[in-house]
Amino acid sequence: MKVNEVAKLVGISVRTLHHYDEIGLLRPSKNPYTGYRTYSDSDLTLLQQILFFKELGFSLKKIKEIINSPEYDQLEALKMHRKMLVDKREKFDLMLQTVDQTIEAKEGGFEMSNQDKFKGFDFSENPYEDEARERWGDVKVDEAKKNAMGINNAEQERMNDIYRKLAELLQGDPKSEEAQVAIKEWYDFLNKNFTTYTPEMFQGLGMMYVQDERFQKNIDQFGEGLAQFMSEAMVEFGERNK
Amino acid sequence: MKVNEVAKLVGISVRTLHHYDEIGLLRPSKNPYTGYRTYSDSDLTLLQQILFFKELGFSLKKIKEIINSPEYDQLEALKMHRKMLVDKREKFDLMLQTVDQTIEAKEGGFEMSNQDKFKGFDFSENPYEDEARERWGDVKVDEAKKNAMGINNAEQERMNDIYRKLAELLQGDPKSEEAQVAIKEWYDFLNKNFTTYTPEMFQGLGMMYVQDERFQKNIDQFGEGLAQFMSEAMVEFGERNK
């Protein structure tokens, strides 16, 4: 889908979509020759969620953090969104009633109390906003970035478990049996959850852990020297399983 | 009533009241000596109306027009509000439908086990696809994505250059000299900018280009069959440089 189609579909401007692209909130794929944006179905889904949070009064910056957050569950967010929509529609009905009554009263020359006049119109407190804030409001950017691609909580927990388990073995030998068993868990986990690694690729990945300080830093959070340890264990693992 | 009291009472900021004063929307009386603002009861009533219209989405300018207009007919305004409400409720119904469909699709997505491996990381259905591609190019995205590796514009441009150059050779043989020279550029570029690839890893990467449709799709944007072409060229390159 092209910009204008999307814009019309969801009722926002093309400039808004450009803006979201600019700030990295919603980046559609682009034809490398023409530069034309193309929005996929998943882009549209994400856009929905963005507009949802926007409706709740979050800033675009905050929304970006939220949707990059590891504890951000799309399905959960959608269900909350649904709940909000149903409730809000009811509220609109109430407002409609009130307005109708006001019109009637006006036409009948009656006066309404101020309280009655503003019935249903009080948006000063939005229960969903609080709920959403509670749920996604306090994400840390680093963590968010680290898991930018939608790792869910269970996966994240599992990863941390493995890291911790490996960190406990830091005193020992990366080539020891226990280390190899632990690193196999890592290998299996990656294969199951991300992409299929050949033993060679696994070795290469292990090498990256020490070559690239960005990996190293992240991994060493679980234990000083863990990156080095894992690297050696992974290379050994690769050798054994070639 | 003084500014702060009013602000707290109605839940807005002092600055907002100052602003409304500035633009002439709500001008309280001012002590000519001190300049202190004092809000009367009628000021508060007017403020209520202002906030009422604001809630309905009017701009301050429009609100000013409305409340200053001699032909401002409350009844007519209310009828307009009514229309807005009806429209908005319809919009909510539509959104509700869409959300329900999305939830259904998400929950129904359980049965897809073919692409199960790529779960949250399936780029064909992942909103972060382009962010990832932009950031890390077509290298092993999965692990890399967990770190904030920035790829700058120059790098992106360089990558596109190489892709285009290769696309021009599509008619020829991947094992030809020119193709090999071009693919060496790719090899050098990856080694320089991302991580060190052994020729074997490079071969593996090349194979992924055709095995994994995510890569294929991305690469083929630069030319139909480019992924296949590059793959063959990379395998050949690996053989020659082992």
Add this chain to the structure above:
DNA sequence: TATAAGCTCTCACGTTACGTGAAAGTCAAT
């Protein structure tokens, strides 16, 4: 009565989330 704490004032620049052209390239149909 002095003095500090707390409110208030007016600049005036900063920010967010886009709006609004302008100039140039792209697409589709005549």
Add this chain to the structure above:
DNA sequence: ATTGACTTTCACGTAACGTGAGAGCTTATA
């Protein structure tokens, strides 16, 4: 080949405040 509808990227403009800074006003308490 041309036209008209779309698209792109600058780049400046705008609305509705936010955020101090510096200075004056008010009031409780010593």
